[in-house]
Amino acid sequence: MVRTVGSRGPKTMEAIRTAGLRLIREHGYEAITLRQLGQEVGIQPGSMYNYIQSKQELLFILIRDHMVALSAEVATALEGAIDPLDRLRRFIRFHVSYHIRRTDEVFIGGSELRSLEGENRTAILAMRREYERLLVAILEDGMAAGQFKRTDPPVTAYAILAMLTGVCTWYNPAGRMGEEELIRLHQDMILGGVLV
Amino acid sequence: MVRTVGSRGPKTMEAIRTAGLRLIREHGYEAITLRQLGQEVGIQPGSMYNYIQSKQELLFILIRDHMVALSAEVATALEGAIDPLDRLRRFIRFHVSYHIRRTDEVFIGGSELRSLEGENRTAILAMRREYERLLVAILEDGMAAGQFKRTDPPVTAYAILAMLTGVCTWYNPAGRMGEEELIRLHQDMILGGVLV
Amino acid sequence: MVRTVGSRGPKTMEAIRTAGLRLIREHGYEAITLRQLGQEVGIQPGSMYNYIQSKQELLFILIRDHMVALSAEVATALEGAIDPLDRLRRFIRFHVSYHIRRTDEVFIGGSELRSLEGENRTAILAMRREYERLLVAILEDGMAAGQFKRTDPPVTAYAILAMLTGVCTWYNPAGRMGEEELIRLHQDMILGGVLV
Amino acid sequence: MVRTVGSRGPKTMEAIRTAGLRLIREHGYEAITLRQLGQEVGIQPGSMYNYIQSKQELLFILIRDHMVALSAEVATALEGAIDPLDRLRRFIRFHVSYHIRRTDEVFIGGSELRSLEGENRTAILAMRREYERLLVAILEDGMAAGQFKRTDPPVTAYAILAMLTGVCTWYNPAGRMGEEELIRLHQDMILGGVLV
DNA sequence: TATGAATGAGGGTTCATTCAT
DNA sequence: TATGAATGAACCCTCATTCAT
Incomplete structure (x- = not known):
């Protein structure tokens, strides 16, 4: 076009x-x-x-740059926050915000991983794991502090990430729900669930 | 092989x-x-x-049959349940259970939608919307009954479905967490969030 | 159909x-x-x-049977005629008549010759040459008798056959010209040309 | 090769x-x-x-270019000639000459018409009809002028064209008959027939 | 005789990639 | 830097033909 x-x-x-x-x-x-x-x-x-250099390299560059930006920005977003609950809120805010701003990168970064070959894939997977570790650590800290229910932290992290990442597939910025409201909704869901 | x-x-x-x-x-x-x-x-x-008839038709058949099975089985799973909270619990149980039993179908049904052409895509999208409507209705009923927090039902449904569907990408049946525990974890997360 | x-x-x-x-x-x-x-x-x-036995054999059978019929019927058509002019008139009548009755065979017999392989092609070509020889002989006889202009008999025969055989590509039996008139027109053209 | x-x-x-x-x-x-x-x-x-663009397009190009050349050259060949008899002689001369010079194009233009699809076929058929019209017009004019016998002009044109076009299937330039003689033979046949 | 499933070869076409200009 | 022409491999799909049933 x-x-x-x-x-x-x-x-x-x-x-x-x-x-x-x-x-x-x-x-x-x-x-x-x-x-x-x-x-x-x-x-x-x-x-x-x-x-x-090749079609494959293009894919790698696109995904890698996205992961680098994600890592850098999440660090900024969490900067200075110590309380696990505060950190979790910030994590959710950042993740949702980033995922609706850079929908294409995020989507590709997930769905096209399988098209990455050899070292390219390994490199990206390492960066993803590092990012996931951030959330796992928050959950562990919160459980240790007695703020969060005791569960399997990695599994809970996966569940949360799945929910948060999902926005890039269905969220429509031109729709009736604004970014701020979307963030709140996810913070509320994850912290307190659907029950009254 | x-x-x-x-x-x-x-x-x-x-x-x-x-x-x-x-x-x-x-x-x-x-x-x-x-x-x-x-x-x-x-x-x-x-x-x-x-x-x-063609490679495209194979894809369509695989996805369609999965959607048909999904629709049929969810109906059975919810059969007889009237209370929205009960229905939500059953929905989560069914969805998680189905998604770790038929990982391939489910994964393809999501990620390869874009490879469906014309009417094939339209047909599948219609079936998906119908399935999503089930969850939206449960949420609406629960809010009306004062059991669930008042939120935007479709958006909440999308968030929940993203979390539940995610299991097909990372859950390992041979890992340390069993199916029952996985279901509970999701029911708890969705109903009550992470906070104590 | x-x-x-x-x-x-x-x-x-x-x-x-x-x-x-x-x-x-x-x-x-x-x-x-x-x-x-x-x-x-x-x-x-x-x-x-x-x-x-094979697709190739089917083609051969179709063409061969047509050639056999052609040979048999032309013999009958010329039977008893001795005068070259009479024979030529009969030849034209027969050829035109046969060619609008069995359009498909005739058309295929010409256009699909190149698809015949090896001996199949040789056999058919021999039959064709034999048929052409009939006309060449008529022309030669007529020239010897002083009835026809002296020309190259084989070439003239080819020219005449091209004209006569052409009917199978364009003649429409449902059109305004009847078979008898079509035959006359060709007899007149070949015997006397277009000039008054 | x-x-x-x-x-x-x-x-x-x-x-x-x-x-x-x-x-x-x-x-x-x-x-x-x-x-x-x-x-x-x-x-x-x-x-x-x-x-x-495709195999089909190649066929179309080959036939179309031939038809375009045919149309252009026949116009030149007839240029300045008014008398129907003169025009007919020129038409025969040109047609034969062109058909033994460009045997392949001519042969393909006839036999592969059926392999042209949709619009390609329509376009070529229109050009053919236009060319045939030229001869029909010559015949009509000559009949009106009392020079030619009164017959069905389109049918006579088809018969003449069949004879003339036939040369591309059997004429051998290396054979004993030269181009000029070939042209004369066809002019004589068509104008005056075989009779003395 | 007829069928349905299979083969194996090949056909038109696409595409990442290369390279002289 | 950009192009146009070329490569070579592969892809989806078709088809004549075979053969157990």
């Missing part, structure tokens, strides 16, 4: 990233072709190789 | 389904080839066309 | 011939499939092999 | 056309494969798609 014809230099790489994110999100990594991508960007397929 | 050599007739169709589910789950619909599938089943790729 | 479902025995062979003629004429030998043919006849493709 | 190794750019397209004409003429459109064609041209089958 958006076709930056004749884009040159650094702008081209940016155009490749943007178009790549959108196309892969929409059709999946295996389903898209470098021809499609080139057309979207406004260059010939062969020219793509001035910017990327 | 498992090669049902010389499988004939109806057995072959069943072998195609089983191998198809596993392969698509593992590599994705776009990534697998009918050669792979044929090899797994123990027949030539062309012979597949005695059972399916 | 006409589907003789469950046809048995000798009727089946006849159905194969008829359907074969129509389909090959319409789409060409290479373009049709035994599946199409089977469907038209009302049997499975495999069952065809109870009647024919 | 002739392999223009390493042919680049426009030369390749020309090589595809030439080889295409020869192969299709020899084996028929349905019977040839892009692998064969590629080998003849000296490129991989897939590379063909830098020049054509």
